[in-house]
Structure formats: C-alpha cells, structure tokens
Amino acid sequence: MQTAxxxxxIRTxxxxxxxxxxxxxLAKLFLPLLLKKVVQKAENNFKxxxxxSRDQSWNSTQSEQEVFYKPPVSKQFHETKKVGDYVDYEEID
Known part of the structure; x- marks a missing residue:
C-alpha cells in the first residue's frame, strides 16, 4: 500500500x-469569439x-385578390354588470 x-x-x-x-x-481568449459566432448564427436564423414568413405572406396576398369583410355577429350592446359606484378620494393635508 502506498502512502501519501x-x-x-503540494505537486497535486x-x-x-x-x-x-x-x-x-483560455476562456478569456476564446469565449468572446465563441459567443460572437453563436449570436451571429442566431441572427442569421432569425433573418x-x-x-x-414575409415571402409566404406576400405570396398568399398575391394569390388572393379578394378582400373579405366579416361584420360583427352581434350588434347589440351588452351592458356589463354594475357592481357599485366609483369613489375618488383626495388626500387632505
């Protein structure tokens, strides 16, 4: 058996x-370069x-020349349930 x-x-x-x-x-040297590459790749993916998506929306609007308008289904005004009165308090010095 070996002894320490x-x-x-000290060597260890x-x-x-x-x-x-x-x-x-090495982290100070290479980490900024690595992060720069990651950000550029994410930017390219986003672009x-x-x-x-812009091309798809442009193609869909070009193929459909008609504009459809759907009026609201209900034209009656629905009154919300009245809970109480609003009271505005002012601070008095």
Missing part, C-alpha cells in the same frame, strides 16, 4: 492551480425565418 507524501500533495495542488489559471486565460 507532503511533496505529492500546484497542478490544480495551474490548470485553473490556464483555463481562465431567414423573417424572410420566409
């Missing part, structure tokens, strides 16, 4: 600290979807 030594512990601790700082440095 103080030198091995230094490796962990070095890995942390290397990862932090493409918008263009497709």
């Amino acid at each position: 030594s103080f030198g091995g512990f 601790l230094l490796i962990i600290i070095a890995f942390y700082y290397i990862f932090k440095f 493409q979807q918008h263009q497709q």
Whole structure:
C-alpha cells in the first residue's frame, strides 16, 4: 500500500492551480469569439425565418385578390354588470 507524501500533495495542488489559471486565460481568449459566432448564427436564423414568413405572406396576398369583410355577429350592446359606484378620494393635508 502506498502512502501519501507532503511533496505529492503540494505537486497535486500546484497542478490544480495551474490548470485553473490556464483555463481562465483560455476562456478569456476564446469565449468572446465563441459567443460572437453563436449570436451571429442566431441572427442569421432569425433573418431567414423573417424572410420566409414575409415571402409566404406576400405570396398568399398575391394569390388572393379578394378582400373579405366579416361584420360583427352581434350588434347589440351588452351592458356589463354594475357592481357599485366609483369613489375618488383626495388626500387632505
């Protein structure tokens, strides 16, 4: 059975600290580039979807030359249930 030594512990601790700082440095370099690519891709997808929906609506309006108007079904005014009177309070100094 092997026993742990103080030198091995220090070596492991230094490796962990070095890995942390290397990862932090690389993240500062590459994370902005990665995020920029993701935002550009999302923007392109949004523009493409918008263009497709605009093209579809344009094609549907061009194929249908008639405009239909449907009047409201009920022309009677429905009175809402009256609950009570409105009281406006003013602050007096």
